[in-house]
Amino acid sequence: xxxxxxxxxxNLTKDYGQGRGIFDLNFSIKKGETxxxxxxNGSGKTTTIRHIMGFIKPQKGSVxxxxxxxxxxxxxxxxxxxxxxxxxxxxxxxxxxxxxKNQAELLGLKSLxxxxxxxxxxxxxxSANLKRMSKGMKQKTAIVAALxxxxxxxxxxxxxxxxxPLMRETFIELIFEQKAKGKxxxxxxxxxxxxxxxCDRVALIYNGRIVDIADVNELKSSTLRTYKIEFLQxxxxxxxxxxxxxxxxxxxxxNQVTIQIDDSKINRLFKTxxxxxxxxxxxxxxxxxxxxxxxxxxQLKGGE
Amino acid sequence: xxxxxxxxxxxxKANWVKWLSVTLAxxxxxxxVIIVLGSLSINDIRDSLKNVFxxxxxxxxxxxxxxxxxxAYLSSVEFENGIVTLTSNTFWDGQFFSIKDTITNTYDQNKxxxxxxxxxxxxxxxxxxxxxxxxxxxxxxxxxxAGSMLGDATEADLAQLVxxxxxxxxxxxxxxxxxxxxxxxxxxxAQYYDFVxxxxxxxxMAEEGATELSATVAASSAKQIAEKGVGAYVPxxxxxxxxxxxxxxxxVNQMLYDQxxxxxxxxxxSTDEERLEAQQNAIAVKVISNTAISTYELxxxxxxxVEDARIEATASITDQIDLEVAEAxxxxxxMDIYGLIIGSIFYRxxxxxLPMVYVIMTANGLLAGQVDSGSMAYVLSTPTKRRTVSxxxxxxxxxxxxxxxxxxxxxxVVSIWxxxxxxxxxxxxxxxxxxxxxxxxxxxxxxxxxxxxxxFNRTKYSMSIGGGISxxxxxxTILGLFGSQVVPAAMRIDxxxxxNYLSIITLFDTSAILAGGFxxxxxxxxxxxxGIVTFIIGTFVFDKKDLPL
Numbered sequence: 001x002x003x004x005x006x007x008x009x010x011n012l013t014k015d016y017g018q019g020r021g022i023f024d025l026n027f028s029i030k031k032g033e034t035x036x037x038x039x040x041n042g043s044g045k046t047t048t049i050r051h052i053m054g055f056i057k058p059q060k061g062s063v064x065x066x067x068x069x070x071x072x073x074x075x076x077x078x079x080x081x082x083x084x085x086x087x088x089x090x091x092x093x094x095x096x097x098x099x100x101k102n103q104a105e106l107l108g109l110k111s112l113x114x115x116x117x118x119x120x121x122x123x124x125x126x127s128a129n130l131k132r133m134s135k136g137m138k139q140k141t142a143i144v145a146a147l148x149x150x151x152x153x154x155x156x157x158x159x160x161x162x163x164x165p166l167m168r169e170t171f172i173e174l175i176f177e178q179k180a181k182g183k184x185x186x187x188x189x190x191x192x193x194x195x196x197x198x199c200d201r202v203a204l205i206y207n208g209r210i211v212d213i214a215d216v217n218e219l220k221s222s223t224l225r226t227y228k229i230e231f232l233q234x235x236x237x238x239x240x241x242x243x244x245x246x247x248x249x250x251x252x253x254x255n256q257v258t259i260q261i262d263d264s265k266i267n268r269l270f271k272t273x274x275x276x277x278x279x280x281x282x283x284x285x286x287x288x289x290x291x292x293x294x295x296x297x298x299q300l301k302g303g304e
Numbered sequence: 305x306x307x308x309x310x311x312x313x314x315x316x317k318a319n320w321v322k323w324l325s326v327t328l329a330x331x332x333x334x335x336x337v338i339i340v341l342g343s344l345s346i347n348d349i350r351d352s353l354k355n356v357f358x359x360x361x362x363x364x365x366x367x368x369x370x371x372x373x374x375x376a377y378l379s380s381v382e383f384e385n386g387i388v389t390l391t392s393n394t395f396w397d398g399q400f401f402s403i404k405d406t407i408t409n410t411y412d413q414n415k416x417x418x419x420x421x422x423x424x425x426x427x428x429x430x431x432x433x434x435x436x437x438x439x440x441x442x443x444x445x446x447x448x449x450a451g452s453m454l455g456d457a458t459e460a461d462l463a464q465l466v467x468x469x470x471x472x473x474x475x476x477x478x479x480x481x482x483x484x485x486x487x488x489x490x491x492x493x494a495q496y497y498d499f500v501x502x503x504x505x506x507x508x509m510a511e512e513g514a515t516e517l518s519a520t521v522a523a524s525s526a527k528q529i530a531e532k533g534v535g536a537y538v539p540x541x542x543x544x545x546x547x548x549x550x551x552x553x554x555x556v557n558q559m560l561y562d563q564x565x566x567x568x569x570x571x572x573x574s575t576d577e578e579r580l581e582a583q584q585n586a587i588a589v590k591v592i593s594n595t596a597i598s599t600y601e602l603x604x605x606x607x608x609x610v611e612d613a614r615i616e617a618t619a620s621i622t623d624q625i626d627l628e629v630a631e632a633x634x635x636x637x638x639m640d641i642y643g644l645i646i647g648s649i650f651y652r653x654x655x656x657x658l659p660m661v662y663v664i665m666t667a668n669g670l671l672a673g674q675v676d677s678g679s680m681a682y683v684l685s686t687p688t689k690r691r692t693v694s695x696x697x698x699x700x701x702x703x704x705x706x707x708x709x710x711x712x713x714x715x716x717v718v719s720i721w722x723x724x725x726x727x728x729x730x731x732x733x734x735x736x737x738x739x740x741x742x743x744x745x746x747x748x749x750x751x752x753x754x755x756x757x758x759x760f761n762r763t764k765y766s767m768s769i770g771g772g773i774s775x776x777x778x779x780x781t782i783l784g785l786f787g788s789q790v791v792p793a794a795m796r797i798d799x800x801x802x803x804n805y806l807s808i809i810t811l812f813d814t815s816a817i818l819a820g821g822f823x824x825x826x827x828x829x830x831x832x833x834x835g836i837v838t839f840i841i842g843t844f845v846f847d848k849k850d851l852p853l
Contacts, residue, residue, distance in 0.1 A: 050850075050852070050853065053681075053684075053685065053853070055681075055684065055850065055851040055852070055853045056850035075687055075690075076687070078684075078685060078686055078688075081685070083681065083685035085678055085681040085682075085685075085853060087678040089677035090679050090682070091314055091674065091679045091683075092319075092669065092679075093314065093318065094317070098317070099682075102310055102314050102317075103682060105309070105313075106308065106310045106686040107686045107687075
C-alpha cells in the first residue's frame with residue numbers, strides 16, 4: 001500500500017525575473033520519509049521552503065501539506081509543522097530561556113520536558129543573552145525551538161550551519177531519533193555527506209529547477225566500484241589500456257586511468273595488476289556528490 | 305481569535321524600555337513647562353503693553369468727549385443768541401409772531417402736499433426731509449428780509465434755528481402756540497437740548513465699538529453742557545462767540561473734574577488718601593481735557609478744518625505711531641503666551657516629538673523589522689494567523705500609546721492644578737482637549753507608520769517612508785508656526801503658513817481649542833479617521849503579501 005503523501009509540490013513556480021526563482025518544481029514526500037534538498041547558493045532552496053511554510057504565494061502550481069494548500073491554510077498546517085529558518089534572527093528578547101518560553105506559549109506547549117532533553121543533548125546554555133550568542137549557539141537555540149513541540153513534519157533550512165563537527169554529529173543523531181519516531185523531514189543543505197547519511201531521497205536543485213532526485217539507498221547498494229590507477233612506466237600504461245577494462249577517464253600525461261568495475265571482478269583486476277609497476281591505486285568512492293556532479297556535468301555539456 | 309497573548313507579551317518585553325524613557329521624558333518636559341511658566345509672570349510685559357493701549361484708547365475717548373462738550377457749549381451759546389435775536393431784534397420787533405405763523409404755515413402746507421401726493425401722513429425719513437426743506441425755505445425768505453440786520457449769522461445758521469422751531473412745533477404744538485414769548489423760548493430751548501442729545505448720541509453710536517451705554521453717557525454730558533451754555537448766556541447787542549470760548553473751556557474742564565471726583569464717592573468718612581486719589585484722577589482728566597480743547601482751538605485758529613482739528617486734538621499715543629507698528633504692538637499685547645508655548649509649541653511640536661520617535665521605531669519593529677531580520681519566522685511557524693499577528697501588534701502600539709498619553713494627561717492635569725487650576729491661563733477643559741488632540745495626532749501617525757511597516761519587508765523602506773513622512777510633517781509644523789496666527793505679526797512671515805498645509809498636525813488646532821467653541825472636533829475626527837483607515841489597510845496588506853522568512 002502506498003504511504004500517505006505529506007508534502008506535494010505540483011508545478012510550483014515563482015519567477016523573480018532575470019532567471020531567478022523556482023520553475024515547475026514537482027516532488028512529493030511520503031510519511032516518514034527524510035527528504036534532502038541540495039543546491040548552490042541562490043538555486044532556490046529557501047524559496048521552495050518558504051512556499052511549503054505558506055510565507056509566499058506561488059505564481060503557478062501549488063504546495064500541499066497534508067493535502068491542505070500551504071498558502072491558504074498556512075495557519076492550520078503549522079499545527080503539524082516545525083521550522084528552522086535558514087537565517088537565524090531572534091525576536092528582541094533578553095535571553096534564550098525567555099525566547100523558548102515565549103515560543104512555547106505561542107505553540108501552546110504545556111510541558112518543557114522535551115525541550116530540556118534537547119537542551120541537554122545539544123549542550124546549550126539557554127540563559128545566555130540572545131544578542132551575544134555565537135552562531136553555533138544561535139543555531140542550537142533554533143533547533144530546540146523547532147524540535148521541542150514534537151510535531152510530525154520538520155522543515156529544516158540548512159540546520160547544521162555554524163555547528164562544530166562534534167555538534168553536527170549530535171545533530172545527525174537527533175535526526176535519526178526523529179526518523180525513528182516516524183517523522184517526515186524536509187531538510188536543505190549544502191553538505192552532501194550529511195544528507196547522504198540521513199536522507200532517504202535527495203533532490204538536486206540548480207537554477208531553480210530540480211535536476212535529479214536520487215534514491216540514497218539505491219546509490220549505497222550499488223556494486224560498481226571506481227579505481228584510479230597510475231603506472232610508473234608508459235609501456236605498462238599503454239599495455240593496460242589495451243585490456244578490456246571499462247575506462248571512464250584517461251590521463252595520458254600522468255600515465256593514469258580511471259576504471260569502473262563490478263565488485264565480483266575485483267580479484268581478476270588485482271591478479272592482472274601484479275604484472276605492472278604501479279605508482280598508486282586508489283578507490284574513488286561513489287557517493288551522492290559524485291552522482292550529482294556527474295549529472296550536472298552531463299547536463300551542462302548537453303545544454304551547450 | 306485575532307489576539308495572541310504571547311505575542312503581545314513579546315512586544316511588551318521588546319519595547320518597554322523605549323516606552324518608559326519616552327513617556328518619562330515627555331511627562332517631565334510637560335511638568336516643567338507648565339509649572340515654570342505658571343510661577344513666572346511672563347504675561348507682565350504683555351499686560352503692561354495692553355495697558356498702554358487701553359489707556360491710549362481711554363485718553364482718545366476722553367479727548368473726543370471734551371471737544372464734543374466744548375462744541376456743544378459754544379453752539380448752544382450761538383443758538384441762544386439766535387433765539388434772542390429773533391425775539392428782541394429791532395427789525396423783528398413785533399413781527400416774531402407773524403414769523404412763527406410763517407413757519408407753521410409753510411411746514412403744514414408741505415406736510416399736506418405730501419399727504420395728498422402719497423395718501424399718507426409723512427413719517428420717519430420723509431418727515432425729516434419735509435422739516436429740512438421747510439426750514440431752508442423759511443430761512444431763505446427771512447434772510448432776505450433781514451439783510452445785514454443779522455450780523456455775522458449766515459443763512460445756514462438761520463436754517464438751523466428755524467429747524468429747531470419746526471421741531472418744537474412738531475413735538476410741542478401747544479406751547480409753541482402760546483402768545484407769551486418766554487413760554488415759547490423755554491419750549492425752544494427744551495427742544496434744543498433734546499436735539500443736542502440726539503446729535504451727540506448718533507455721533508457716539510457711529511463710532512467703532514460704541515455701546516448703547518457709552519453713547520447715552522456721552523449724549524447726556526453734551527446735553528448738560530448745552531444747558532450750561534444756554535444758561536451762561538447774557539444777551540448782548542454786539543455778540544461775539546470768541547469771548548465765550550474761555551468760559552466754555554473752563555466749564556467743560558470743571559464739569560469733567562466734578563464727574564471724575566464724584567465717581568469716587570468721597571464722603572465725610574473718607575480718608576485723606578482716598579481724597580487725594582480722587583483729586584489726582586480728577587486733575588489728570590481735567591488736564592487731558594484742557595490740552596485737547598486748547599489743541600483743538602489752536603488748530604482751528606491756524607485755519608484747519610473742524611474735522612482735521614478734531615483728529616489732531618484727539619490723537620493718542622497709538623495714533624502717533626505707524627499703523628502697522630501700532631497693529632503689531634496691539635497684537636503683541638493681545639497675544640496669549642501660555643497658549644502659544646503650551647498649546648502650539650508643546651502639544652503640537654515638542655511634546656509629540658518623542659512619542660513620534662517611539663511610534664516610528666516601534667511600528668517598524670513590530671512588523672517590518674521582524675520580517676527584515678527574519679525573526680517573524682518564529683511567530684509564523686507556530687499556529688498563529690497573520691491577521692492575529694497584525695492585529696496584536698496594532699493593539700500593542702495603540703495600548704502603549706494610550707497608556708503614554710494617559711500618563712501625560714495625568715501629569716498635565718496635576719501641573720495645572722499646582723499652578724492654580726482654572727485660574728491659570730489654560731484651564732482643565734482646555735488641557736484635556738490638548739491631550740486628546742495630541743493623542744489623536746499620534747494615533748494618525750501610528751496608523752500611517754504601522755501601514756508602512758506592514759507594506760514593506762525592509763526596515764530601510766518602512767523607516768524612510770513611514771518615519772520620513774512623519775518627521776517631514778513635524779518639521780513643516782515647526783516652520784508653519786512662523787506663519788500661523790498664534791505668532792505675533794512682528795515675528796510672523798505669512799508665506800510660511802504654506803507649510804501648515806503640508807502637515808496633518810494642522811488638523812490639531814490648539815488655538816481653536818483656546819478660542820472656545822467646538823469646531824476643532826472636525827479636525828479631531830479627520831485625524832481619527834486617518835488612523836483607522838491606515839491601520840485597516842496595514843492589516844489587510846500584511847495578510848496578503850509574500851514574506852521573505
